[in-house]
Amino acid sequence: METLLPADPAQPILSVRNLIKEFDRGAVAALRDVSFDVVPGSVTVLVGRSGAGKTTLLRCINGLEKPTGGTVTVFGNDLDTLSSSELRALRRRIGFVFQGFNLVGRATALENVLSGALGRLRGPRYGVMSYGADLRKEAIQYLDRVGLADKAFQRADTLSGGQQQRVAIARMLFQKPELVLADEPVASLDPESARQVLTLFIELCHEEGLTVLCSLHQVGLATGWADRIIGLKDGRIVLDRAVSELGADEARLVYGNESTGVAG
Amino acid sequence: MSLPVAGDRPVRPPVTWRSLQLPLLSLAVLALFVIALVQTDSSPARFVGSLDDLANLFARMWPPVATEWPRYLEATWITGGMVVAATGLGFLISVPVAILAARNTTLHPVVHAVARGLVALARAIPSIVWALLLVRAIGIGPVAGVFAMTLSSFGMLGKLFADAIEEVDPKPLDALTATGASRIQVFVGGVLPQVLATWLSLSLFRLDINVRRSVILGFVGAGGIGFELQRVLGQLAYQRAFTIVAIIFVFVIALERLSAWVRSTLIDGSVESNGRARRSTTMKAVAVSVATVGFVAASLAVGITPASIGDAVSGMARVAGRMLPPDFATNWEGILSAMLETVWIALAATVMGMAIALPIALLAARNTSPGPWVSFLARAVMVLQRGVPELVLAVVFVVAVGLGPFAGILALTVGAIGFTGKLLADGLETLPEAPVVGLASVGATWSQRTAGAVLRQGMPLIVGTGVYTLDVYVRAATVLGVVGAGGIGGILNSTIQSHTYDRTLAICLIVFALIYGFERMAGWVRKRLV
Numbered sequence: 001m002e003t004l005l006p007a008d009p010a011q012p013i014l015s016v017r018n019l020i021k022e023f024d025r026g027a028v029a030a031l032r033d034v035s036f037d038v039v040p041g042s043v044t045v046l047v048g049r050s051g052a053g054k055t056t057l058l059r060c061i062n063g064l065e066k067p068t069g070g071t072v073t074v075f076g077n078d079l080d081t082l083s084s085s086e087l088r089a090l091r092r093r094i095g096f097v098f099q100g101f102n103l104v105g106r107a108t109a110l111e112n113v114l115s116g117a118l119g120r121l122r123g124p125r126y127g128v129m130s131y132g133a134d135l136r137k138e139a140i141q142y143l144d145r146v147g148l149a150d151k152a153f154q155r156a157d158t159l160s161g162g163q164q165q166r167v168a169i170a171r172m173l174f175q176k177p178e179l180v181l182a183d184e185p186v187a188s189l190d191p192e193s194a195r196q197v198l199t200l201f202i203e204l205c206h207e208e209g210l211t212v213l214c215s216l217h218q219v220g221l222a223t224g225w226a227d228r229i230i231g232l233k234d235g236r237i238v239l240d241r242a243v244s245e246l247g248a249d250e251a252r253l254v255y256g257n258e259s260t261g262v263a264g
Numbered sequence: 265m266s267l268p269v270a271g272d273r274p275v276r277p278p279v280t281w282r283s284l285q286l287p288l289l290s291l292a293v294l295a296l297f298v299i300a301l302v303q304t305d306s307s308p309a310r311f312v313g314s315l316d317d318l319a320n321l322f323a324r325m326w327p328p329v330a331t332e333w334p335r336y337l338e339a340t341w342i343t344g345g346m347v348v349a350a351t352g353l354g355f356l357i358s359v360p361v362a363i364l365a366a367r368n369t370t371l372h373p374v375v376h377a378v379a380r381g382l383v384a385l386a387r388a389i390p391s392i393v394w395a396l397l398l399v400r401a402i403g404i405g406p407v408a409g410v411f412a413m414t415l416s417s418f419g420m421l422g423k424l425f426a427d428a429i430e431e432v433d434p435k436p437l438d439a440l441t442a443t444g445a446s447r448i449q450v451f452v453g454g455v456l457p458q459v460l461a462t463w464l465s466l467s468l469f470r471l472d473i474n475v476r477r478s479v480i481l482g483f484v485g486a487g488g489i490g491f492e493l494q495r496v497l498g499q500l501a502y503q504r505a506f507t508i509v510a511i512i513f514v515f516v517i518a519l520e521r522l523s524a525w526v527r528s529t530l531i532d533g534s535v536e537s538n539g540r541a542r543r544s545t546t547m548k549a550v551a552v553s554v555a556t557v558g559f560v561a562a563s564l565a566v567g568i569t570p571a572s573i574g575d576a577v578s579g580m581a582r583v584a585g586r587m588l589p590p591d592f593a594t595n596w597e598g599i600l601s602a603m604l605e606t607v608w609i610a611l612a613a614t615v616m617g618m619a620i621a622l623p624i625a626l627l628a629a630r631n632t633s634p635g636p637w638v639s640f641l642a643r644a645v646m647v648l649q650r651g652v653p654e655l656v657l658a659v660v661f662v663v664a665v666g667l668g669p670f671a672g673i674l675a676l677t678v679g680a681i682g683f684t685g686k687l688l689a690d691g692l693e694t695l696p697e698a699p700v701v702g703l704a705s706v707g708a709t710w711s712q713r714t715a716g717a718v719l720r721q722g723m724p725l726i727v728g729t730g731v732y733t734l735d736v737y738v739r740a741a742t743v744l745g746v747v748g749a750g751g752i753g754g755i756l757n758s759t760i761q762s763h764t765y766d767r768t769l770a771i772c773l774i775v776f777a778l779i780y781g782f783e784r785m786a787g788w789v790r791k792r793l794v
């Protein structure tokens with residue numbers, strides 16, 4: 001993992017070039033020739049209907065999925081050239097927030113947050129007490145930041161959806177990443193908690209100065225905090241604009257009538 | 265980075281009764297495990313020494329000698345015939361009894377109770393004990409083995425067939441009754457179509473079990489390849505024994521694969537699209553004809569005739585008459601200590617078996633394995649282990665390390681690779697994948713993902729499988745003694761050999777009580793923890 005390059009602030013933190021991903025030996029094309037860069041400190045929103053390729057794109061970026069063609073370069077490292085241990089070291093620096101939270105349901109909220117540190121720890125852990133007292137203290141503070149310190153010793157699967165996603169966000173922050181990927185982080189939540197959790201997520205990422213690439217299918221939720229919008233349709237980029245340069249028509253199409261969905 | 269101070273919040277989980285359950289259970293099991301090892305004289309040094317013993321035995325077995333191969337081939341052929349005949353007979357007896365035993369098709373509540381009681385009796389006695397009794401009642405030979413497996417098959421199929429009838433949808437039956445159909449017409453037109461597929465699937469499953477049982481029955485004189493194994497071991501002809509064990513191995517694995525193939529083409533394939541379904545109807549007709557012809561041919565080949573059935577019934581009636589009243593008094597201290605030994609064997613083998621089976625299962629399960637090749641190899645190890653049924657293993661270990669419970673512990677421990685390992689691996693594959701992906705995304709290693717997500721999520725499954733293994737192993741340990749591998753089976757066998765059937769019955773009753781007690785305890789623990 002020593003061979004991994006550190007992030008260069010002058011360079012894009014993430015660079016995707018001509019990315020192609022096919023499933024079932026080419027029968028299904030999820031991504032067709034996708035290219036874009038993400039600069040450090042920016043917040044990019046990926047919009048598109050389900051099936052547009054957002055999840056596949058995000059999974060390719062942290063190496064959970066292997067591309068069929070093209071390159072993904074993160075912090076200047078070409079993913080294709082990394083060994084499996086280098087890939088693990090890279091994932092340590094990429095936080096991932098899942099639509100389904102992906103918590104360990106039988107473990108407590110605190111243990112789930114603690115597991116965010118696994119990438120910098122050696123050896124397997126089982127149970128809260130298998131982590132040192134310092135780590136436990138720190139993890140509680142992260143739970144506090146998402147407003148769930150009082151739920152520390154509650155089993156994760158007994159929490160509400162919004163609470164579970166907040167635990168997952170605390171785990172991601174505890175991982176201390178440089179780049180955050182979020183795949184429809186609030187799609188499984190009711191509208192009220194969706195707005196709350198998304199606001200909290202963005203606030204915390206801003207506080208930590210993290211670069212964010214977040215997919216959403218409800219574009220309205222991105223208003224006010226996104227720097228840039230990338231629209232994906234049938235595995236291709238159909239829109240790529242800074243929010244400030246977004247034309248009125250495009251804005252209406254993106255923010256307004258979602259059912260016609262240019263971005264869809 | 266400035267963090268808000270969390271104050272002096274506790275960083276230790278609160279101690280609750282729930283949080284103590286697993287540690288307390290582990291502690292209790294560990295303590296009992298140590299006692300079991302001490303009581304069965306299984307010191308760590310002995311385990312190390314047993315490796316030498318096994319190596320010595322293999323040295324004496326190598327190279328295998330197959331000069332008597334026509335004999336072995338015939339015995340294997342007979343064993344196959346025994347399996348087919350016994351499964352077929354078991355099916356034929358189970359159908360009418362199950363109809364009488366099912367609450368919704370029985371003639372009278374008393375008939376229902378009697379039928380259920382008969383089935384329970386057949387199930388309560390292990391097939392090898394049936395074989396011992398039948399060999400005494402009608403003499404040495406494959407016929408005794410066929411009837412022993414028939415009774416055990418009846419014990420299982422009779423119950424499950426009746427359960428299937430009780431679970432049918434009553435609405436079509438009401439409709440048929442309303443049109444004025446007779447009871448038999450209602451059964452054939454309403455019940456049978458609903459249960460037939462289940463019955464056939466269960467019978468195929470029983471065929472698998474009978475394959476594994478058949479190879480050892482000959483060891484007590486009930487014919488087939490097991491009889492050859494016992495003969496050559498009696499002559500200390502270990503190189504021949506090797507050949508026979510290899511034949512058993514191939515026989516069991518080949519038939520297991522064959523039945524898996526039949527299951528996937530006939531039973532799972534029946535819910536395909538139209539074209540496929542038609543083809544599978546033809547295949548079903550062919551399969552039923554093949555099964556019928558095979559059953560008749562097998563029965564004739566192993567000597568099942570109306571006369572032999574009559575002999576068996578009258579012979580068993582004679583034996584049963586001499587069982588009453590049960591004699592609990594003679595040698596009760598010996599029986600008590602043998603019962604305890606049975607429990608210690610089961611406990612020690614369960615703990616050690618779990619310790620071996622769990623890592624193999626983690627490597628084998630698709631979603632927890634480090635890679636597809638590792639998974640394939642681990643699955644192969646399990647399948648290959650299952651090729652040597654546990655009583656055959658017990659025979660081999662008795663030869664290697666001597667008579668007594670230690671051989672039984674080794675046999676059941678190795679048997680857990682195929683049995684418990686498969687249960688665990690199949691169970692692990694049903695666990696949700698999301699938590700594992702979640703840990704992968706933070707950069708966790710395989711061992712970290714396995715401990716933090718798989719074992720964390722799978723603990724109820726693992727504890728449940730361990731308790732189930734103990735339950736099954738208490739049953740298995742009661743018959744190990746028949747081949748000299750410790751426990752109550754040794755005394756049971758000697759009472760049958762000496763025709764003191766009143767003592768046999770007493771021991772059987774005590775064994776039922778033990779098995780029933782463990783079954784209840786297993787159910788209770790699983791309900792509490794899972």
